[in-house]
Amino acid sequence: MNTGRSPRPESAPTGVLVLAATPIGQLGDAPPRLAQELAAADVVAAEDTRRFRRLTSDLGLEVNGRVVSYFEGNEQARTPALLDSLLAGERVVLVTDAGMPSVSDPGYRLVVAAVEHDLRVTAVPGPSAVLTALAVSGLPVDRFCFEGFLPRKAGERARRLASLAAEERTMVFFEAPHRTQAALEALAEAFGDERPAAICRELTKTHEEVRRGGLRELARWAADGVRGEVTLVVSGAESVAEVSADPESLLAAVCALEEQGTSRKEAIAEVARRAGVPKRDVYEVVHVR
Template identity: 50%
Template structure:
């Protein structure tokens, strides 16, 4: 272990007088990086989402925390940011960790990063575990391109609007949700996006009871209705490019109707073609062919 720590230090020494964002294990402590282990033992200040969980992680890794641990969570992080920036300005090494995954990615950390940059304080990152790429990799869905949406909204109306924005999405979407709301969330998703829209629910990643359930949204909603526990992330597949772009023929009736109401053919074809992402010429010719 000492040899590995020495090698890591030679490649990229941890900065003094700066802010260090560090990814922590999602569940299994052995996913901790060598650099995180080094930082936990050498930081002057550790800003932790939950100080008890950070102490538990250090104990599991055999690390003695010598620095000061302070809480840095949703309800105090904006106030805490100034104190942590001052500590870094005075030459202290400030390590920022959350309960699991990467700080500032749907977790505390963003206000501090903003404040540090505004104050000219250096910020660096120790990469590592994140539920987003882990869920995407395990989903079995096409994720060459994806969108991360953070936590799903709490209120039903907002959740419907949330999923309505994904109706024509051609890329996968990943988001987090509470085990107490996941069944309702999936039910709304199935209603808006269709019961057969492919998705995957990933639960308790890297932990003892890790589970990945794949299927259509309707099937997953029914399954989740039986009750789920733990940290949950969801991946919803996108529609195919072929599904996303309507056929020229399917637009002819709309053109015909607007022309019959008095609009000019070429102008209508241009407007509808641009909206639908199809060729204006092809749409115009399809309308003429339908008239003959």
């Protein structure tokens, strides 16, 4: 991202960008440092200023700086003005409606702009729907990846999931409640009906619920309707490591991936990589059977 501005000179005042996490549910989960940073801020950039005012009122927090909106619709246009504030030496605190800014929320553009101008970027760590859902899912947590929101259009969503069918790490997705069933159906088509998963709904709130099972089973459950904020956690694919280069082993590995929902093209590429052989060798084995 090029803002068109030159990096600040050494003698310029030092502004600081603070990414401040806010509760995803329980108000008591607000980080203790949140109050300190809001009181010290020259500017607070809030995703929704009305929700922010409600949050600070409920928590009894003092805000001395000016408050501006910073959401998806105006993020690109407002970033230059916030960068000017940082370059002028001001302390800018960025908050979103819930969780950590810039993680599927506004903030990334401003972080990039600040980094490009050698400005300090720090954070007030706190609640995260991604890590909370992962921790309570009961699925492997040693390696995971965050995939954000799936595409809304069925074709784009299917292509994205096809590219993830052989992913061995646990995957975390955000989803809107009214699209949860469709997302689970698409996941089942791409990864297989029995792939273990968890629906984490209304995390840390009064009606928190974690539903675990196979993808198709969860899709049937979601058919009755899902309410509240939803985070989906899906187990990764079983490893096909140590594939032997003999034709029988190559064919069996491709078939196993196809049964999990991986396309034949991607299964061939993956098995070739695991076996350390050219893709054409696996292709020939599969297509002459």
